[in-house]
Amino acid sequence: MLRALAMASVALGPQAAGWARTMASHQLLVAPPEALRKPLSIPNRLLLGPGPANLAPRVLAAGGLQVIGHMHKEMYQIMDEIKQGIQYVFQTRNPLTLAISGSGHCALEAALFNLLEPGDSFLVGVNGIWGQRAADIGERIGARVHMMVKDPGGHHTLREVEEGLAQHKPVLLFLTQGESSSGVLQPLNGYGELCHRYKCLLLVDSVASLGAVPIYMDQQGIDILYSGSQKVLNAPPGTSLLSFSDKAKNKIYTRKTKPFSFYLDIKWLASFWGCDDQPRMYHHTTPITGLYSLRESLALIAEQGLEDSWRQHRETMAYLHGRLQGLGLRLFVKDPALRLPTITTVAVPAGYNWRDITNYVMDHFDIEITGGLGPSMGKVLRIGLMGCNATRENVDRVIEALREALQRCPRNKL
Numbered sequence: 001m002l003r004a005l006a007m008a009s010v011a012l013g014p015q016a017a018g019w020a021r022t023m024a025s026h027q028l029l030v031a032p033p034e035a036l037r038k039p040l041s042i043p044n045r046l047l048l049g050p051g052p053a054n055l056a057p058r059v060l061a062a063g064g065l066q067v068i069g070h071m072h073k074e075m076y077q078i079m080d081e082i083k084q085g086i087q088y089v090f091q092t093r094n095p096l097t098l099a100i101s102g103s104g105h106c107a108l109e110a111a112l113f114n115l116l117e118p119g120d121s122f123l124v125g126v127n128g129i130w131g132q133r134a135a136d137i138g139e140r141i142g143a144r145v146h147m148m149v150k151d152p153g154g155h156h157t158l159r160e161v162e163e164g165l166a167q168h169k170p171v172l173l174f175l176t177q178g179e180s181s182s183g184v185l186q187p188l189n190g191y192g193e194l195c196h197r198y199k200c201l202l203l204v205d206s207v208a209s210l211g212a213v214p215i216y217m218d219q220q221g222i223d224i225l226y227s228g229s230q231k232v233l234n235a236p237p238g239t240s241l242l243s244f245s246d247k248a249k250n251k252i253y254t255r256k257t258k259p260f261s262f263y264l265d266i267k268w269l270a271s272f273w274g275c276d277d278q279p280r281m282y283h284h285t286t287p288i289t290g291l292y293s294l295r296e297s298l299a300l301i302a303e304q305g306l307e308d309s310w311r312q313h314r315e316t317m318a319y320l321h322g323r324l325q326g327l328g329l330r331l332f333v334k335d336p337a338l339r340l341p342t343i344t345t346v347a348v349p350a351g352y353n354w355r356d357i358t359n360y361v362m363d364h365f366d367i368e369i370t371g372g373l374g375p376s377m378g379k380v381l382r383i384g385l386m387g388c389n390a391t392r393e394n395v396d397r398v399i400e401a402l403r404e405a406l407q408r409c410p411r412n413k414l
């Protein structure tokens, strides 16, 4: 074979002979990057921003395991266990429950791409950045988007939502349980029932709240619920959790048009995740090690128990709030009942630049805290306590860092 190739290339001339030796038809334009010759180096940081949080050790170990095939029976078993874990943390019996190969945004797009058709009326509660994002995606789909806008720090009351439902007759309402940009906890009791009275489905974002505050998908009448892996679950970013009620499933399965996204088409995903009685069909190659990690993070919270996790976050938040107030700082969300335990927003203290403070804490203590996001930008500092990071010891560490930052950072004397 080789001899035949060599003889053929001699017959074809010197250029073809080179090709036969190296199989290359062109010279390389780009050399191997120098930077990749150095070993990978990751600093040791305490992540007390709005996410991601540090990985739990057991989750970290799972991410280092060898890959198996995404369609091997052992992988299907892991996917089934993930589904059961999601049903537990969401408190739902929905068969159409699965993980999405993508971050929280991907779960939001999966929900909206499948539920909305062009021309559908879509009501969006905006009290920070996540409602803005949902509205943006709704517009891209061609839905008629109606925003109920609150200042950052506000939430949507049942009365306001009812007005919106009556006026716009939407097929879908979007609310964020944990508005991570403003630190607000949106109450959810009664909203599902209200939506259903107006023949509307309820979609809730619990990316920043799941595992830290109660949520009862079935009992609260939430039709679509999604969350992320990288916050209270202490898993790596890149997978998300999603579930649909029978009502939501019915809307999807009676669509007149195909969803724009193939990657996020729920009918395909339902089949691949074994949510229907059909044989599983290949759809895409899942992030296998990300799913191992997600499985372990769900196992950890199942072992701890949801009620205990809610208690842990509530108590650690109270401790943090007391210590922040002890430093003379003011909490941004006025009503204590509306404060999100995972992400505390602190009004930027007068005379300081928020960036000086977050940079100081990072540079001198290797702790991440952040400024605001979207509508809360420039107004707040955000401190996150999520999952295994939600400890009194971590509160003490960040308070020490903040105390020093407030002493050392420049303060204008206006």
Ligand SMILES: Cc1ncc(COP(=O)(O)O)c(C=O)c1O
Pocket (backbone or CB within 6 Å): 050, 051, 103, 104, 105, 106, 130, 176, 178, 179, 180, 181, 205, 206, 207, 208, 228, 237, 238
């Ligand atoms: C409440 C909320 N929703 C959605 C998202 C988006 O998630 P991701 O960044 O994983 O896409 C975030 C991320 O911080 C969030 O806090």
